[in-house]
Structure formats: structure tokens, C-alpha cells
Amino acid sequence: MTIIETINRAAARLSAHKVDNARWDAELLLCHVLGRDPAWLLAHMQDRIDEQSLRLYERVIDRRAVREPLQYITGKQEFWGLPFKVTPDVLIPRPETEFVVEAALKAVSMTIAPVIIDVCTGSGCIAISLAKELLNAQVFATDRSEQALGIARENARMNQVADRIRFLFGDLFAPVKELDLRGKVDVIAANPPYIPMGDLAALQPEVRDFEPEMALIAGPQGTEIGTAIIEQAPAFLKKGGALIMEMGMGQTAGFSSIIKDTGDYKTIEIIKDLAGIERVLVARKA
Known part of the structure; x- marks a missing residue:
């Protein structure tokens, strides 16, 4: 044949x-x-x-x-022009998440040696992309999945930034609480789970049946983890530091209200993806 x-x-x-x-x-x-x-x-x-x-x-x-995803079959996915290993232990990096990287680079463009925390790091695509672009950055990346962190460490080694990223196991900011980072962080980047539990059944089979549920589903509302990040981030951000977080369709109003209610942020910027969907929020600490 x-x-x-x-x-x-x-x-x-x-x-x-x-x-x-x-x-x-x-x-x-x-x-x-x-x-x-x-x-x-x-x-x-x-x-x-x-x-x-x-x-x-x-x-x-x-x-x-x-309907197993192509990326899990080949074991790889490109993100930010870099190669990444992917397995069913990690969410497959999406092009829209590159808007988080772009916003983070813009936020620290005038900072010589930025301090960055990437929560819900998964494959490590955000942390690794930023470390690759920012040679003087100090990067911390957390995840509640040991398996995901194993893949992220492999990706850091493959992209030659393993010596500049500290991967930490635990939920959101818990792993960095004992470090001397309070009030010292320039950027907190996050692509957290943001899908409501009730939407799982309607997702494409590639997503629903193969990608890790803990990286997709935030809870009944879909905003639970994002809310926790918004509320906990100010303790670590320096004055003027930026929280840069990916979100789901229709979540802008809810998250904006939560940001305003904390009283800890001074500005909110919303970034749309290529499909015109409000995808990333940038909130600066007051």
C-alpha cells in the first residue's frame, strides 16, 4: 500500500x-x-x-x-515556539494561554530581575516560557499533582531552564508560604481550572474523556479556584505587581466584582483571545 x-x-x-x-x-x-x-x-x-x-x-x-488527543498520542505539543512533553497527567497547552505569557512579559518589561509565581503550572508551559524569555527571572511554579510536576520538570530540562525554576508540590500558594516571598512578587501567573462541573458532559470527547479532570473542573460554579487565587495573591504581590489569570467564557463580570471587593487591587485589564473571547485578566495590586 x-x-x-x-x-x-x-x-x-x-x-x-x-x-x-x-x-x-x-x-x-x-x-x-x-x-x-x-x-x-x-x-x-x-x-x-x-x-x-x-x-x-x-x-x-x-x-x-x-478521540484520544493527537498530542497524547505523539507525546508532544508546541507552546510559545517551544517543545513540550505532554501526557494524560497534564492539560494540553492551548494557544490562548500564550496571552498569559505575553501579558506577563509586558508587566515586567521594566524589571531587571523579576520574581514570578506560576500557580497550577501543569506541564510548566507558562513558567518555562517566561524563564526562557527572562534570563534574570526567579521563577516558582506550583501544582497539586506530583505527576504533573514530574512532566513540568522534564520540560524544564528539555528547554534548558531547569536551574532557574523551582517546582513545588501543593495547592496554589501553600508551597510558597514558608518562603520569603510575601510582598516581593512581580507577577503571579495562572491558568487554573475554570470549567463548571455541570459542563463536563458537554465537552469534546478529547477533553472530557482524556484530559485530567482536576486540571479542568473548578467546582459547581467554575470560578472557585480563580476566586481563591484572586483572594490569596495580594499577600505575595509587591505594590504594583500583577495577577495575570486565564479565565473561561462569561467569567469576566464575576471575577471583576471579586477583585474590586477585595480592595487590594487598583486596576483591572481584560485581554481578548483571537476569537474575541475575554480570556485573560490582569489585576494590579494597589
Whole structure:
């Protein structure tokens, strides 16, 4: 069987299982199996595929057909132009989370050696991206999943910033309470769980059935963890320091009200993603 015939058959199967971008996934998965890039694949469509590669390819197509995310099959995802290892222990980094990184870089653009805390670090994509951009930054990253922290540490080593990030196990700010950071932090970045429990069943199978629930679901309202971050962050932020947090659709008003009610913040900025959804809030400590 030729490569083009193999791809056509796989794409038809994925389409029958309602996989979005079925042909693209079929091509990427064959690149993964063969250890080649898309340009090579395009130039060798009439080549025959060997039996061993074909069997391996059929197995990965089986996985994608049951809606396992492409990134968990290949074990990787790009974020901020950097490679990241991903497994079912961590949320797959999304493009919209890059707005958190952008806002954090803007917030410390005039700071020589910023101190940064990344809570709910997951794969470490935010902390690692910031450490890669800010050579003099002191970065702390926390997560309540030991498995996620293991992946984050691997990613830090792969991206050569492991010596500049301290990964800490625990819920939100609990791991940094004993450190001398109160009132000294320039940026607190967060991509916390923000999906209400009642919305879980309606999520895409790739998300609902494969990504870690503890990284998705915040509670009945979806704002529980974000609220805790808003309330606890001021103790660590320096005057003028920024809390930069990703949020879900429709959560702006609720979080803005909570921020104002604390009396600890002086300004609130809302950043929209490329789809026009209010995605990131930036709150400066008074």
C-alpha cells in the first residue's frame, strides 16, 4: 500500500468517528510513526509503506478514532515556539494561554530581575516560557499533582531552564508560604481550572474523556479556584505587581466584582483571545 492510500484510508476512518481535521491528523500521525516531517511526506506520497510501519500506524489511528488527543498520542505539543512533553497527567497547552505569557512579559518589561509565581503550572508551559524569555527571572511554579510536576520538570530540562525554576508540590500558594516571598512578587501567573462541573458532559470527547479532570473542573460554579487565587495573591504581590489569570467564557463580570471587593487591587485589564473571547485578566495590586 502506498503512503497516499494509507493516509486516505486512515482519514476516512477518522472522519467516520467525527474527528475534526481528520486528514491533517492522519498525515501528522503518519509523520510521527515514520519519524518524518510533512514536507517529506508530501514528496513521497507514491512510496510504499512497510508492514511494520503500517501496523504501528493502524494502532495509533485506533487511538485517535476513539478521540484520544493527537498530542497524547505523539507525546508532544508546541507552546510559545517551544517543545513540550505532554501526557494524560497534564492539560494540553492551548494557544490562548500564550496571552498569559505575553501579558506577563509586558508587566515586567521594566524589571531587571523579576520574581514570578506560576500557580497550577501543569506541564510548566507558562513558567518555562517566561524563564526562557527572562534570563534574570526567579521563577516558582506550583501544582497539586506530583505527576504533573514530574512532566513540568522534564520540560524544564528539555528547554534548558531547569536551574532557574523551582517546582513545588501543593495547592496554589501553600508551597510558597514558608518562603520569603510575601510582598516581593512581580507577577503571579495562572491558568487554573475554570470549567463548571455541570459542563463536563458537554465537552469534546478529547477533553472530557482524556484530559485530567482536576486540571479542568473548578467546582459547581467554575470560578472557585480563580476566586481563591484572586483572594490569596495580594499577600505575595509587591505594590504594583500583577495577577495575570486565564479565565473561561462569561467569567469576566464575576471575577471583576471579586477583585474590586477585595480592595487590594487598583486596576483591572481584560485581554481578548483571537476569537474575541475575554480570556485573560490582569489585576494590579494597589
